[in-house]
Amino acid sequence: MNNERILISGAGIAGQAAAYWFSHFGFRSTVVERAPGLRLGGQGVDVREQAIEVIERMGLASRVRAAAADVRGMQFVDRVGKPVARIDIQRVKEKIDSAEVEIMRGDLVRMLYEITSGSVEYRFGDAIVSLDPESDGVTVGFERGRSERFDLVVGADGLHSAVRRLAFGPDAEFVRHMNHYFAFGDADAALGPDRWVTLYNTPGTVAGIYRSGNHEQAKVYLGFRSPRVDFDPRDTTAVHRILIDRFGGEDAWQVRNLLDNALADEELFFDSLAQVHLPSWASDRIVLVGDAAYCASPVSGAGAELALTGAYRLAGELAAANGGYRRAFGEYERAHGPVVTEKHRIGPNLRMMIPRTRFGIAARNTITRLPIMESLAGMERIMAPRTPTPLPDYERVLCGV
Ligand SMILES: Cc1cc2nc3c(=O)[nH]c(=O)nc-3n(C[C@H](O)[C@H](O)[C@H](O)COP(=O)(O)OP(=O)(O)OC[C@H]3O[C@@H](n4cnc5c(N)ncnc54)[C@H](O)[C@@H]3O)c2cc1C
Incomplete structure (x- = not known):
């Protein structure tokens, strides 16, 4: 095989899935992760559509299903915590007979590490600087000072990818800010009812708690509308200040307690809601996968799906081209591009989640209470455009079948 030695930046879902498939197809990959260990934060992420096939081919389907988040639905509460509207997502899924699974991001990251750590070299606490x-x-x-040579480099280092910045250009050229910010952290489960995502809105903000029936730990969720704020997501003091400014004065429901939980979480994740749009995901021997290449934003619900399917296609195409990276990267973009374009279209989710005005909140609650909402949600899933390019079986391609 040509171009056997591959360096992957980032040990999230995209980086680890890519490492799995590269190893599977006979490449040698090294993963460099800036954090000192795996980053296990985040709430539930959806494994949908072709990503289900990918986890089946990785032999992970039964483990992912066993660890699935068991969330009944989403409810909106008033300032004393009384539910004013709810949507039963389980019922929608049953109606459309969906095979999709929601799993806590950290559980999936840990599973990917377990199936790759025997064959992939991981280097934590380091990062690419040139x-x-x-x-x-x-x-x-x-960062630690040495330099080393690799045949290919894969940037799987998320929304603010260092590989993208070094090889393609500054964030400002490719990251489209969507005028919202989100924080995800751990929360005391006693603050919200089991199996529900419970949310409280004021105009332009949302505070909530996410409780899966399968996990003791709950997750806090804080979001708000805002034009761009200049801050470094790794500067904890700055992040805390932003959240305290937004939520510190709110005495409704459990908002103050949720804020305190978020501030106490050392792994708190806070970032802008943004999408990445690039004219091409490859620059000679350097290629991007997952959020680094085509982040669709958490509100798309498609981050894990795009990362898993993108990693599979990238490694599969490289194997099918016997390491010929130019052809492989071109095929990866050609096949995965239409899926990304589809997932970049954000429907009304964000407006429903964080209405701008009191009237908007009341209107959202009224609409959510209508019995037709669940049918519409089901119809939306059924009518959603199907992924246009079938997922190739690279094993068969390699065997010439
Ligand atoms: C802690 C965390 C929590 C998240 N929570 C949610 C959530 O609740 N809901 C949701 O929809 N999405 C969430 N996301 C985003 C979601 O994981 C992605 O949209 C999706 O899984 C695709 O993942 P990715 O591997 O491309 O990127 P990411 O999940 O962002 O992973 C990128 C990895 O690269 C590492 N990294 C960053 N910069 C460097 C660098 N310079 N060098 C080396 N490594 C680097 C990061 O530490 C991280 O481990 C979260 C991401 C993170 C990192």
Whole structure:
């Protein structure tokens, strides 16, 4: 196989799934992760459509199903915590006979690590600082001081990808801010009812708690509308200040307690809601996958799906091309591009989640209470455009079947 030595930046879902498939097809991959260990934060992520096939092919389907988040639905409460509207997502799924699974992001990240750590080299607490592409490889400089040569480099380092910045250009060229910010952290489960996502709105903000029936730990969710704020997501003090400014004065429902939980979580995740749009995901020997290449934003519900299917296609195409990266990266973009374009279309979810005005909140609650809502939600899933390009079985491609 040509171009066997691959460096992957980022040990999230995209990076680890790519590492799994590269190993599976005979490449040698090294994963460099900036954090000192796996980042297990986040709430439920959806494994949908072709991503279900990918986890089946990874032999993970039964484990993912066993760990699935058991959430009944979403409810909106008033300032004393009384439910004023709810949508039963389980019933919608039963109606449309959906095979999709919601799993806590951390559970999926941990499972991917378990199935790759025997065959993939992981380097935690380090990061790429320079990339020098040459005709026969890429010389990579690391934060810890050394430099090393790899055949190919994969950027799977999320929304603010360092690989993208080094090889393609600054965030400002590719990251489209969607005028919202979100925080996800751990929460005391006693603050919300089991098996429900419970949300409280004021105009332009939402505070909530996510409780899955299968997990002791609950998740806090804080979001707000805002034009761009200049901050470093790794600067904990700045992040805390932003959240305290927004939610510190709110005495309704459990908002103050949820804020305190968020601030106490050392792994609190806070970022802008944004999408990544690039004209191409590859630059010579360097290629991007997952949020680094085509983040659709948490509100799309498609981050894990795009990461899993993108990683599978990227590694599969490289194997099918016997390591010929130009052809492989071109095929990866051609096949995965239409799925990404579809997932980048955000419907009314965000407006429903964080209405701008009191009138908007009342209207959303009224609409949510209508019995037709569940049927419409089911119809939306049924009518959603199907993924246009079937997922190839690269094993068969490689065997010439
Ligand atoms: C802690 C966390 C919590 C999240 N919570 C949610 C959630 O609740 N709901 C949701 O829809 N989406 C969430 N997301 C985003 C979601 O994981 C992605 O949309 C999706 O899974 C695709 O993942 P990814 O692997 O492309 O990117 P990510 O999940 O962002 O993973 C990127 C990885 O790269 C690492 N990294 C970043 N920069 C560097 C660097 N310079 N060098 C090396 N490594 C680097 C990060 O530490 C991370 O481990 C979360 C992401 C993170 C990191």
